[in-house]
Amino acid sequence: MPQPWSAPLAAAPVQGTTTVPGSKSITNRALVLAALSGRPTTTTGALRSRDADLMVAALRALGVPVEVEGTTIRTGAHGPLAGPAAVDCGLAGTVMRFVPPMAVLAEGRVDFDGDPRARERPMGTVLGALRALGAEVTGDALPFTVEGRGGVPGGAVTIDASASSQFVSGLLLSGAAYERGLTVRHDGAPVPSMPHIDMTVAMLRTAGVVVDDSEPDTWRVEPGPIAPVDWVVEPDLSNATPFLAAAAATGGEVTVTGWPAATTQPGDHFRGILELMGAEVELTAGGLTARGPERLRGVDVDLREVGELTPTVAALAALADSPSRLRGIAHLRGHETDRLAALVAELTALGGRAEETEDGLVIRPAPLRGGLWHAYADHRMATAGAIVGLVVPGVSVDDIGTTAKTMPDFPAMWSALLGAGA
Ligand SMILES: O=C(O)C1=C[C@@H](OP(=O)(O)O)[C@@H](O)[C@H](O)C1
Ligand SMILES: C=C(OP(=O)(O)O)C(=O)O
Numbered sequence: 001m002p003q004p005w006s007a008p009l010a011a012a013p014v015q016g017t018t019t020v021p022g023s024k025s026i027t028n029r030a031l032v033l034a035a036l037s038g039r040p041t042t043t044t045g046a047l048r049s050r051d052a053d054l055m056v057a058a059l060r061a062l063g064v065p066v067e068v069e070g071t072t073i074r075t076g077a078h079g080p081l082a083g084p085a086a087v088d089c090g091l092a093g094t095v096m097r098f099v100p101p102m103a104v105l106a107e108g109r110v111d112f113d114g115d116p117r118a119r120e121r122p123m124g125t126v127l128g129a130l131r132a133l134g135a136e137v138t139g140d141a142l143p144f145t146v147e148g149r150g151g152v153p154g155g156a157v158t159i160d161a162s163a164s165s166q167f168v169s170g171l172l173l174s175g176a177a178y179e180r181g182l183t184v185r186h187d188g189a190p191v192p193s194m195p196h197i198d199m200t201v202a203m204l205r206t207a208g209v210v211v212d213d214s215e216p217d218t219w220r221v222e223p224g225p226i227a228p229v230d231w232v233v234e235p236d237l238s239n240a241t242p243f244l245a246a247a248a249a250t251g252g253e254v255t256v257t258g259w260p261a262a263t264t265q266p267g268d269h270f271r272g273i274l275e276l277m278g279a280e281v282e283l284t285a286g287g288l289t290a291r292g293p294e295r296l297r298g299v300d301v302d303l304r305e306v307g308e309l310t311p312t313v314a315a316l317a318a319l320a321d322s323p324s325r326l327r328g329i330a331h332l333r334g335h336e337t338d339r340l341a342a343l344v345a346e347l348t349a350l351g352g353r354a355e356e357t358e359d360g361l362v363i364r365p366a367p368l369r370g371g372l373w374h375a376y377a378d379h380r381m382a383t384a385g386a387i388v389g390l391v392v393p394g395v396s397v398d399d400i401g402t403t404a405k406t407m408p409d410f411p412a413m414w415s416a417l418l419g420a421g422a
Contacts, residue, residue: 005400007389013252016417018243022047022233024406028055028094030231034075035064039228043073051092061085083108091115097166101174104135106148113143122163154178160188169200175221176209186217199264237267241312242383244290248279251292259288266306296320304328311384317363330359337376370394379405
């Protein structure tokens with residue numbers, strides 16, 4: 001375990017401008033679609049981080065030529081995907097849920113494994129769906145094996161996607177390459193992170209795939225070619241949230257550059273949440289600016305659609321002067337860590353008042369004190385600790401390096417914003 005990282009305390013309201021790297025979700029979808037096109041593509045503004053590097057390695061393992069130069073990733077023309085191959089999913093949901101539906105198209109065996117915690121993340125739904133669509137898959141969680149036969153019949157499958165939207169996205173991304181295409185129906189409690197499914201559908205359409213999502217909880221992908229696209233990746237708006245939160249927590253003003261005017265990224269919803277908590281937000285050509293209030297208000301909000309924002313919102317809620325209720329996020333128990341348990345444990349350890357409900361968190365105002373904040377190998381837990389540490393003296397994060405999952409430069413970016421130098 002590395003040395004704990006002393007979270008910088010904001011000596012004054014945080015003022016500054018930050019540029020965040022490319023979106024994890026867009027980068028890893030672009031890479032999958034580029035590989036499935038079989039033709040040369042160039043993706044610019046790509047995220048370079050552990051999750052993106054794992055996706056690049058997975059594609060290479062399946063026989064896709066991939067060249068990486070800074071934030072530009074080029075895929076080359078290639079024949080059919082091929083095993084034998086070993087895919088390391090790390091802790092990346094996008095790798096473990098997006099690559100197996102592609103691996104069933106390969107000729108040969110593809111073995112999947114990942115970090116210890118990845119073996120506990122829900123996977124059975126995707127693997128069961130692939131079997132129902134005609135693939136040979138051994139196992140119901142990591143590690144598992146896909147015996148690729150160069151293709152699958154495809155067709156219709158009904159799944160319960162209430163544990164993760166990635167079950168649907170993963171299947172849809174490869175569905176056009178199945179002989180009969182793919183129809184996915186969801187049956188169960190509401191699907192979380194719908195904007196991420198909308199992102200999948202939008203990117204498939206950009207790649208010329210015919211997708212029908214006109215019926216609720218049903219997605220139909222017609223069989224056909226996936227066109228090569230030169231993707232331009234937007235900044236990662238979820239990774240922008242800690243920087244905007246720094247303004248909200250300290251009564252400062254922070255601008256994140258390159259904020260898209262229209263996007264399917266759920267991070268865009270953070271604007272509304274900041275306003276509910278009393279901050280001001282302004283979207284201009286220069287980016288999104290957040291201005292913090294004198295006193296942060298608690299918030300009662302359903303985060304089902306934007307669950308990945310929860311650690312940031314919970315950190316702000318712990319600094320607010322009235323109670324907050326975060327709802328619709330039971331599925332966070334299956335994320336990088338059980339985020340509901342982790343947030344309650346870490347806030348409570350610093351003197352906070354937080355408790356789990358069946359589908360979320362209740363966080364009440366309480367004076368916080370310094371202490372060690374555990375990240376649980378979860379990039380967003382680590383950044384949540386940094387937010388709390390802005391205003392609570394003596395907070396350190398046990399493993400800030402875990403931000404490398406999606407934002408390897410986070411410690412330097414954070415110090416730079418605070419004027420503390422890297
Ligand atoms: O498709 C994607 O890129 C993602 C979907 C969401 O997953 P869940 O639906 O499992 O929450 C989100 O939390 C994750 O960070 C990224
Ligand atoms: C849930 C997340 O990641 P993953 O893609 O590993 O599911 C996240 O980044 O908040």
